[in-house]
Amino acid sequence: MFDLPSSIIVGLEIGTSKVCAVVGDFGADGALKIVGVGQAPSRGVRKGEIINTELAEEDIRHAVAEAEQMADVEIRSVYLGVTGRHVRGFNNRGVHPIFSADREISEDDVQDVIKNAKTINLPAQNHAIHAIRQHFLVDDQDDIPNPVGMLGSRLEVDVHVVHGSLNRLQNAIRTVKGLQLEVDDIVFNGLASALALLTNEQKELGSLVVDIGSGTTEYVVYSNGIIKHTGVLAVGGDHVSNDLAYGLKTSLRRAEQFKLDHGSAIVDDSIKGQTISIPNENGLAPKIINLEHLRRIMSLRLEEIFLLIGQDLEQADALDYLRGGAFLCGGGARTPNIAKLAEQVLQMPVSVGKTNTISGLKSALDQPEFATAIGLVKFGSFDHRKRAVKASLTRNLKATLSQLFHRA
């Protein structure tokens, strides 16, 4: 019979350090709950983009299998998070003249103007991942949230377009499809994190979300409830480890461990001259590392990340709208004192974000690393509701029709 939309929504994030699948379920009461999480260390990804398809496929399979097991469901389709250096966001304006005799703006006009705003100014080889409407203008009348039913001769819309290189986006999609999984939609990771972290009130106040992953750092600015600015830096926790490996002259794996065990985003005066000695497993002499150096290297790199974000926001005129402050997520948000450092650089209140827009497994929600994948589920739930409405409409229509036929 009719294929009812399944009640589960899966978010899949193919990150640089881990692949993470999160299962959300609408349940009996219709409220979305997180019921399963699966993750696997990622080996085939650099700076947010897949460089080794075989390894990536294997890791995705592991993560999805784990999530299936935990949630006790079968995963058929996923909302896929995408990121990378090629992903950019910009604000665009679309124009559409109203031709109809009565000059009333219809739903079709709204769709047309958004389509127009989505494609204009876009490089040919790029694909628009999102075109998020900000507000409409009717005959230069500003700030109209919904123009349907109004009269006017010219309809304009401001949208925020997030776009990326088509080929690179397709790489990720193909890899997932190769595992017999459908991709419902692709979602920019930064947007997903923001959806997971921010409440409506915070979006209204104006907030910045910074997702410090291991390969990339995404940032999204909300103000007055709409997306003002998005961006990606191909710099993340991996770079911190790499800097440490170079500066402390040790292996990358070791550097990673130092970062987790002894790292901090701020260099305290009290640690001057302190050292850590590490027993060497190969029977060689133990290595002694200056704690101050370790933290100095980390601090400089993290500070730079925030500086670059700050510069970009300043250029985009987005810095003055952030009354709600900044929220950090991603693995990088676990770095001790990172909120303090960000506060110093960005000059605004900063806290590590909590996923409080969705309920479910407490253990998953508290971890900043899962923000993106949870946000993907959240994004999916919006989509899902839209589809559900459509599906019920067609069902109603069919029911009425069949009733009519039965009567006849």
Add this chain to the structure above:
Amino acid sequence: MTSPTPLTSPTPSAPTAIPAPPKPISIKVIGVGGAGLAVLAHLIRSSPAGDRFAAINTDAASLAASAAAEKLHLETHLLRGLGSGGDPDRGRIAAQENLPRLKSLCEGMDVIFIIAGLGGGAGTGISPVLARAAKETGALVIGFVTTPFDCEGTRRRHLALEGLAELKAAADGLICLPNQKMFKLIDENTSALETFSIANEYLAEGVRSFCRLLTCPGLIDIHFDDLCQLLRDRHAESAFAVSEAVGPTRSREVAEKLLAHPLLDAGQMLAEADALMVSIIGGPDLTMAEVNRVMEQINRHCEHAQVVMGTAIDEAFRERLAVTVIAARKNLEPAEARLSARPGHEMSSQLIRQAITARPASRFGPSTPSSAASPGDESSAQGTASSRQRWKPARMHQTQLPLESASKGRFDKSEPNIHRGEDLDLPTYVRRGVALN
């Protein structure tokens, strides 16, 4: 003083050989060798009659075709009227035998531009000797040279690099346009003839803008002293780019074009430069706001560099705006070597060259570094002294090499992460120069 960043020394020390600024600056442009003459032809075609041009070659036929006012045919019994035949040694010997004539050609000039295409016989051999001769007469010597296309073969490339090093040691400033980079400026369908013509025109444009800076009346003059200070003793290797725009948004366009310019490695050269000369040329309608906008953009990319800027007004540039940037970088010293992200092939070619020249030196013991330079160097003590200085950093390069490649670690082979001219994959503390002790 009009330079936005403070000069390193508050009073620019005028070199003794340079006459006082009030006197108009005398410039002579000398084209050397076949390529030099070709560029010269471009220059002569488009310049007012007052400028002084001279042509030097070993080949009589090409000299006869040149429109330069002064022509110098270098001939020795060795050449037998056949030209240098692609051998720089022959060119060098011919030049050395005619040293007095070269000197008299440069006599009384403040600035000598030497234009040559390196890699052949005449340009590669003669121009270093000419540069030394010109310097002895007290002129400021600036070389504009091209290096050959990769497809011209490795031998020409080695010869060109050797010539480049030698010229660098002899001249005050050197601006080099690697022909290979021209590929970024042309499209697939450009004919070979056009490509050379574009390269020549490009080099000519560089010389022209330099001349304009020194001679054209400007809103903001570049003082000759400033220029000397910028170039002298820096033995600078430079990159230059020209961009032009028309229309009401020209100031923004021109800056954008410049920062995306392939010859500046998309802005990376600006970030690495430690001295920068910016020349803005516009018509009488040039506004101060436009100058400001362009300089703001450029300054943002090179915070540490010493910037010398000048603005010239030329009636021909009405509604147009042309900006020429010459970015100079000190010869890489060991401490600075890590800061530079040189493309690998350049590095390796330097190593190859070193290997080639170092081998005979080792046979005679370690204390003969100057044998690596030209054999006819004895005439000028200065030349050998500076070439000796040049070798030391080059030798240090080799020890720095593995470190530099290691610094990118796991990102070594990934897509470079260039942001405003900085490679973000390199550790931040290395780029900022923070010492860990």
